[in-house]
Amino acid sequence: MRRAKRILHVAGNDLRIMVGDKAFFFWTLAFPIFFIVMFGLLYKSGENAPAVAELTVVNLDEGRWGGYFVEKIKAPNLTIKTADAEPAEYSRLLVLPADFSARIEARRDQALAFKKRSGASVKAAARVETRLYQSIARVISELVLYGEGDLTKFLDGHPEFRDIVRVESRFPEKTVTVVPSGFDHSIPGTTIQFIMMMVIIYGGVTVLEDRKKGVLARMLFSPLSTADVFQAKLLGRWSLGFLQALMLIVVGKIFFGLNLGSLPLALLVIAVFALAMAALSVFIGSLCTKEDMIIGLAVLLANMFAGLGGCWWPNEIVPPAVRRVAMISPAHWAMDALHKLRFFQGGFADILPNLGVLLALSVVLAVVAGRAFKIRD
Structure with missing residues (x-):
């Protein structure tokens, strides 16, 4: 010692x-x-995008298609928050109009409001937008496959939609995807x-x-x-x-x-x-x-x-x-x-x-x- x-x-x-x-x-x-x-x-x-992107959804839809569409958006790398009205603070916001279901069942086109907060991650926004496009394409594909049937009964039961083609992408072994x-x-x-x-x-x-x-x-x-x-x-x-x-x-x-x-x-x-x-x-x-x-x-x-x-x-x-x-x-x-x-x-x-x-x-x-x-x- x-x-x-x-x-x-x-x-x-x-x-x-x-x-x-x-x-x-x-x-x-x-x-x-x-x-x-x-x-x-x-x-x-x-810019480093967060591991999980955030999306706030204001679902004003008076029918059932709004909730169905939100379920299609969900993904492991995406957090969805719901609100009754446009909040004061958000990173990315999607607003589903009141006639969202009515327009789908009438087979009419419609526009969705998507907003991004100034200063929010551009990469995270791109990830959310990509997921939205995928979800829209998926719903449209389901409608096409459903045919000329009554769309008001679509959500009561329909054949499960399966991806015809599944694409998986990955980098070659030992590829550096992050540069310090x-x-x-x-x-x-x-x-x-x-x-x-x-x-x-x-x-x-x-x-x-x-x-x-x-x-x-x-x-x-x-x-x-x-x-x-x-x-x-x-x-x-x-x-x-x-x-x-x-x-x-x-x-x-x-x-x-x-x-x-x-x-x-x-x-x-x-x-x-x-x-x-x-x-x-x-x-x-x-x-x-x-x-x-x-x-x-x-x-x-x-x-x-x-x-x-x-x-x-x-x-x-x-x-x-x-x-x-x-x-x-x-x-x-x-x-x-x-x-x-x-x-x-x-x-x-x-x-x-x-x-x-x-x-x-x-x-x-x-x-x-x-x-x-x-x-x-």
Whole structure:
């Protein structure tokens, strides 16, 4: 327990020093927000129709055909609300006139009033209109098949109408029908990119400085072992990455209406990714002898991995060959998992392979960093 407290104390002190840097909030918050806005507008999301479209029906019909027609409209992806008069608020409204039944039984044409609220989903309206056309066609087909009989007796009993042709449409296997876009793509993408950049820069540079100034060596005069110091440095850099992610997510929630699908699972993905970057930062800080080398390497790796990994543009739109190459980027596995959660209704089982790859990468990098970790030059 005491050993854990000492490790936590050193990690917390490292985090305090890094956060205390004058430029910290510019590079970890202000500058990433610029990227969020830029890429969020560049890949602006199109209108997303709700899963279930809504239709309000005012049935003024004095006969029975109005209710029969409403039953024909019903569909799994359509919610029908009934009202006695035109309501003050609605998304889409259908009005059946009082002589609806009389005109059908007299075999006369008629017009139905269909209204759409300004600002309502155009895609949902199109879905409702399509269903209305289908229902009208179905009723007309039934009337044609019924023949010249008395239509006033049609609803008392008639042969069941069956579709002569049934058409089912589907996309080929592995076809991408949803393209991640908007701020729900740019905020996670920017978060992943800047975790890479800031953790490697701040984490690597502070490891280098502590080694050169003898801070790491002096720690060994305390009850801390070399392994304890390494674990503390690793934890401090992980805390930095996760803290930055939390700040950007909070900003995204407040100002951009960020939706991550499942927030706990998204945070789990980010936490494992931040652990891998923390280990990488300690490794780079242990190998490099100059601050400029660390900064240059961090910028190069972060931008290369971000571009390949889908942080700037969604990898769902790139050719399959590029996606295969992107698998060398840690960012790819994080972004792919976050896209599954937000855009493809994925759950824990869907992102488990991504978590496995990121966790394995974290372990490998931690082992390599542990061997490269030096107390003195």
